Every structure is written in structure tokens, then in C-alpha cells.
Amino acid sequence: MGSVMTKITNHLPTAELQALDAAHHMHPFTDDAALARKGARIITRGKGVWLTDSDGHEIIDGMAGLWCVNIGYGRRELAEVAARQMEELCYYNTFFQTSHVPAIALAAKIAQLAPGDLNHVFYAGSGSEANDTNIRLVRRYWDVKGQPQRKVIISRKNAYHGSTMGGASLGGMSGMHAQGGLPIPDIVHINQPYWWGEGGDMTPEEFGIARARELEQKIQEIGADRVAAFIAEPIQGAGGVIVPPETYWPEIQRICDEYGILLIADEVITGFGRTGNWFGSQTMGIRPHIMTIAKGLSSGYAPIGGSIICNEVYRTVAESGEDFNHGYTYSGHPVASAVALRNLEIIEDEGIIDHVRNVAHPYLAEKWKGLTEHPLVGEAQLVGLMGSIALTPDKERRARFAAEPGTVGYRCRERCFANDLIMRHVGDRMIIAPALVIRPEEIDILIERAWKSLDECYAEIK
Numbered sequence: 279m280g281s282v283m284t285k286i287t288n289h290l291p292t293a294e295l296q297a298l299d300a301a302h303h304m305h306p307f308t309d310d311a312a313l314a315r316k317g318a319r320i321i322t323r324g325k326g327v328w329l330t331d332s333d334g335h336e337i338i339d340g341m342a343g344l345w346c347v348n349i350g351y352g353r354r355e356l357a358e359v360a361a362r363q364m365e366e367l368c369y370y371n372t373f374f375q376t377s378h379v380p381a382i383a384l385a386a387k388i389a390q391l392a393p394g395d396l397n398h399v400f401y402a403g404s405g406s407e408a409n410d411t412n413i414r415l416v417r418r419y420w421d422v423k424g425q426p427q428r429k430v431i432i433s434r435k436n437a438y439h440g441s442t443m444g445g446a447s448l449g450g451m452s453g454m455h456a457q458g459g460l461p462i463p464d465i466v467h468i469n470q471p472y473w474w475g476e477g478g479d480m481t482p483e484e485f486g487i488a489r490a491r492e493l494e495q496k497i498q499e500i501g502a503d504r505v506a507a508f509i510a511e512p513i514q515g516a517g518g519v520i521v522p523p524e525t526y527w528p529e530i531q532r533i534c535d536e537y538g539i540l541l542i543a544d545e546v547i548t549g550f551g552r553t554g555n556w557f558g559s560q561t562m563g564i565r566p567h568i569m570t571i572a573k574g575l576s577s578g579y580a581p582i583g584g585s586i587i588c589n590e591v592y593r594t595v596a597e598s599g600e601d602f603n604h605g606y607t608y609s610g611h612p613v614a615s616a617v618a619l620r621n622l623e624i625i626e627d628e629g630i631i632d633h634v635r636n637v638a639h640p641y642l643a644e645k646w647k648g649l650t651e652h653p654l655v656g657e658a659q660l661v662g663l664m665g666s667i668a669l670t671p672d673k674e675r676r677a678r679f680a681a682e683p684g685t686v687g688y689r690c691r692e693r694c695f696a697n698d699l700i701m702r703h704v705g706d707r708m709i710i711a712p713a714l715v716i717r718p719e720e721i722d723i724l725i726e727r728a729w730k731s732l733d734e735c736y737a738e739i740k
């Protein structure tokens with residue numbers, strides 16, 4: 279037994295909450311011992327794009343939590359829907375020839391919103407689980423098609439597809455692969471279309487084609503008859519908001535079409551309005567067979583994810599004459615589904631995607647680009663409401679802070695945090711993905727705090 283419990287509420291002093299957190303709570307993607315020495319920042323409330331911490335600071339959340347709170351914090355409608363659904367039917371599964379209204383209604387809504395013939399939804403509890411589903415699904419698809427040798431899934435270095443064994447294997451994060459003997463077999467990675475960092479002397483257009491052709495080379499190396507699918511985020515998110523050169527996606531689409539490879543678009547971040555369309559695939563002009571969804575699907579109000587599946591893949595697997603032996607207890611959880619449905623209605627009814635377009639271009643885009651006038655900032659990229667800046671010691675040479683990778687980004691993030699702005703860093707890239715409801719005056723505050731933090735960081739390292 280641990281220590282005797284006092285009632286733990288928002289009213290406890292910060293130091294006490296921090297001590298309890300350090301004693302009993304192991305954090306994801308965290309050096310827990312270092313955090314225990316410093317103490318976690320305790321977030322107590324959220325409203326719109328704003329968070330409050332246990333010391334009463336008002337923080338502007340430039341990351342919408344983990345890129346998920348698309349409609350902003352504190353929407354009572356979602357709390358009401360959840361309460362109603364919990365009373366009416368808190369849980370039932372969809373395994374053994376049963377279904378329920380929230381799962382049905384949400385799937386129908388997603389099918390209506392998704393482009394092309396992406397008409398079928400398989401539910402998961404998260405983006406990672408959904409990507410595990412995708413591995414099972416595409417391999418099952420090729421089995422039923424009489425091509426069981428098609429097992430290999432091609433992904434990209436520095437991609438993020440989740441933290442389960444399957445998700446982390448699909449992902450291309452070397453730090454994750456190093457812990458746990460990943461990737462699992464038959465998942466391989468090609469280079470990412472990161473022009474600023476890796477483009478050398480090529481123009482962005484040349485580089486986009488060159489990196490896309492690596493897919494073709496990899497298919498030829500493995501043998502086209504062994505490749506099941508290619509998976510990618512339309513815009514890499516956790517890798518540092520890397521917007522590919524314009525030539526990249528058309529060439530990838532050509533290659534997938536030519537070799538008959540299934541295309542999986544991981545829309546966990548780019549879905550549900552983030553890029554100024556319902557899906558990033560529409561923004562990038564691609565036609566995936568499967569989309570991975572999570573995060574903005576419920577705006578983070580309830581844990582839910584899934585795969586949206588095209589007619590051909592669905593029919594092949596569904597009409598195989600056998601069960602698809604896969605599912606999660608919380609696939610299509612009624613409360614999460616009801617909350618997600620209401621969230622999608624809010625995005626639609628309140629014109630939130632139009633708002634993203636209006637506020638992103640030119641308002642945020644101009645100010646974001648303006649950051650490149652800061653001595654520390656090289657490029658600035660923005661699509662809809664996801665953006666990145668590259669910190670550099672030498673803009674002309676597109677140099678990276680090589681000696682201590684990540685140090686400057688980390689410092690900059692710390693300065694932001696101290697200035698009540700949440701921005702994330704990935705190596706030396708600083709990124710934003712605020713709630714889609716952010717207002718122009720809040721963009722001004724975000725930019726002002728970003729400038730201040732960059733100035734302080736610059737002063738520190740000079």
C-alpha cells in the first residue's frame with residue numbers, strides 16, 4: 279500500500295501536487311527522474327485556446343494539447359452529450375453481431391465527410407491502435423486477394439505513427455526503434471521530404487521528386503509483388519511539421535498507382551480541419567485507400583480513433599467469408615462516439631474550417647513568415663493551422679545546430695513555457711498547431727510571446 283490518501287483536488291498547493299505526481303505517475307516520453315527534480319507544471323483548466331495552471335498563470339496553448347483540441351477547450355455541449363450517453367448506454371461492444379446508435383451515426387457522418395469512396399470505418403481507441411489495425415487490414419486484404427506474400431509496408435524516417443509496437447514500427451523515429459527492438463519484421467523506411475534540413479544543393483522541386491523516387495527504388499528493390507502498402511502523414515507532424523515540396527505528393531501518388539500499392543494517409547493530425555480542409559489528403563491532392571484518424575475526431579474530449587477504408591479494401595475483407603480477427607474492447611465506444619459526432623457537427627455548423635482558412639491566410643501566415651526576420655529563424659512553414667520554424671546558426675547555409683542537437687530548440691521551448699506560451703520543439707524546429715478556433719487577437723499574443731522567447735533564447739546562446 280502507498281501512503282494514506284488525502285483528497286487530491288485542484289486546491290492542493292502546487293508543490294504537493296508535484297510531489298504526488300513524481301511519486302506515483304510515470305509520464306509518456308519523459309525523463310521522469312529529471313522531471314521529478316523540477317516538478318511538472320500542473321494544468322487545471324482550459325477555455326478556448328487558453329489553459330490555466332495551478333499557480334493561476336494564463337497560458338496560450340499553441341499546440342491544442344497534443345494537436346487534438348480542434349474546437350478548443352471547455353465546450354459544454356460535449357460534456358452534456360457525454361453525460362447523456364453515459365446514462366443511456368455507457369458501454370456496449372460491437373463485436374458479436376451487435377451495434378449501437380452512436381457508432382452507427384458517427385460512421386455514417388465520417389463516411390459523408392471523407393473524400394472519394396472512403397465509406398467504411400473501423401474504430402480504435404487511438405491513432406496508434408488504428409495504425410495497428412491498418413497493418414492487420416492491409417495484410418489481410420492481400421491474403422484474401424491471393425497474394426499473401428505482399429506483407430511489406432514502406433514508411434518514412436522521422437515519421438510518427440504512434441507508440442504501440444505496430445505504430446512505433448511504422449514510425450521512423452530512431453529513438454523509439456532503439457528502445458524495444460523495433461521495427462517489427464516487414465516494415466521498412468525511406469527518407470523524408472525534408473528540404474530545409476536535407477535538400478543540399480537541390481531546389482525544393484528537384485528534391486521532392488528525388489525523395490518520392492526513393493519509394494519507387496525501394497519497391498523495385500523489395501519486389502513490387504511483396505509490397506502491401508505505403509504509409510505517410512500528408513504533412514509530417516511530430517517529425518517537425520515538415521511540409522513536403524509541391525512535387526512530392528503527385529510523384530508518390532503516381533508510384534502507388536503504377537505499382538498497385540495501397541496508400542495509407544495517416545490523418546491523425548491533419549484530419550478534421552487542421553490544414554484548411556476536412557482532411558490533409560485533400561489539401562495535398564492525394565487519394566488514399568485508407569486514412570488513420572484520431573485526435574481531432576473528438577477534439578480530444580474522448581479517446582477515439584479509427585481507420586476510414588475505401589470500398590475495394592472493405593469489400594475484399596468483409597466478403598472473404600471469414601471473420602476479420604481483430605478488434606478492441608473500446609472499438610466504437612458509445613460515449614466517445616457520441617462526443618465525436620457532436621464535435622464534427624460543431625466543426626460543420628460553426629464553419630470552423632472556413633475560419634481556419636480565413637485566419638491562416640493571410641493573417642497568421644504573414645506574421646509567421648515575419649519570424650524569419652529574427653536572427654535565429656531560417657525557414658517558416660505553415661499550412662492551415664500547423665506551422666514550424668527552423669532555428670539556425672546560419673540562414674544562408676541552412677545550417678543546423680549540430681554540436682548539441684536539440685539544445686537550442688529545447689531552450690527556446692523552455693523560454694516559451696516561461697512566457698506562458700506552449701510551443702513544442704522537435705530538434706531545432708519549433709512548431710505550432712493551435713485550436714482551430716483561435717482568434718486574430720490571440721494570434722497576436724502567440725506571435726508576441728514567440729518573439730519574446732526567441733529573443734531571450736538568442737541572448738542566452740550568444
Ligand code: PLP
Pocket residue numbers: 344403404405406407409438439440441445511515516544545546547570572573583
Ligand atoms: N499518427 C500520427 C500522425 C500522430 O501524430 C499520432 C500522435 O501524435 C499517432 C498516429 C498516434 O496517435 P495516439 O497517440 O492517439 O495513439
